[in-house]
Amino acid sequence: MQIMRLDGKMKFPINMLLLAFFLSACSMQNSGSKLESARVDKNCKPSGNLSQQNESHEKGALKVDYLTPLCNISAPEVFVYKEKRRLYVVQSNVLVRDYPVGLGFHPQGDKEKEGDGRTPEGEFWICVKNAASQFGKSLGLNYPDKKHAERAFFAGIISPVEFRDILLAFENRDKPPWNTVLGGEIFIHSGGAHKDWTNGCVALYDSDMEELFKIAAVGTPVSIRP
Structure with a gap:
């Protein structure tokens, strides 16, 4: 009008x-x-219901849901990034846990022998679960594995018998010999992630190790990367 x-x-x-x-x-x-x-930043921390928000992520991208109950984590994969000093637990392309870690006292580079203070690098699996080790709950890795044994054998560091025994353990997914010059008894264990202090193991804070011990099982894959 x-x-x-x-x-x-x-x-x-x-x-x-x-x-x-x-x-x-x-x-x-x-x-x-x-x-x-x-314009939402893909790197921003999600809030609210993480599961619902993750449905909008691009297909194939790693999702994040730290609120996943432990009872729902039944087939985890463990990734340790040495430079980042982080341990990630992934299930079905979803990052469900993220823990700080401490490494060996000489962390750079792959482990080569007993006493070098290096945390080994490669693709491993959990071959031992110990609820009452020297450092509390711990998860033993199948180091030395085939890769480390082959490198050591062709360099003349281990004997043919030791080489054979490590390969047999690898093929049968058993605990390898831990008494060679390559060292052994590499565990993910509690004791603190405040610094690099172990002899080559991966150390977590006690509360984080309590969770990981419930999540992981014998056979769980563990990838340790530089």
Whole structure:
């Protein structure tokens, strides 16, 4: 509705002007919300219901859900990144746990022999579970494995018999010999992740090790990377 002023100009009622203003404001807000949604940083920490938010992630991308109950983690994979000093637990392409770790007192490089203070690198699995070790709960890894045995044998460091025994343990997924010059008894155990202090093991804080001990089983794959 328009009102004609005496000077011949058109005048809109004040209620019509207010209505037009609010409609314009609402339209701008909706457009801005869509734009901000498109600019969400993929690296930002999700909040609220993580499982629901992860449904919007790109297919094939690693999802994150630290609220996954322990009882629902039945087929985990463990990844240790030495440079980052982190241990990640992944299940079905979902990162379900993330723990800080301490390494051997000489952490850089792959383990080569007993006493070098290095944490081995490679693809392992858990071959022993010990609920009452020297450092509390612990998970033993199948080091030395085939890769380390082959390197040592062709370098003349281990004997043919030792080489054979390590290969047989690897093929049968048994605990390998831990009494060769390559060393052994490499565990993921409690005791603290405050520094690199072990003889080559991966150390967690006690509360984190309590969780991991419940999650992992004999046969669980453990990948240790530089």
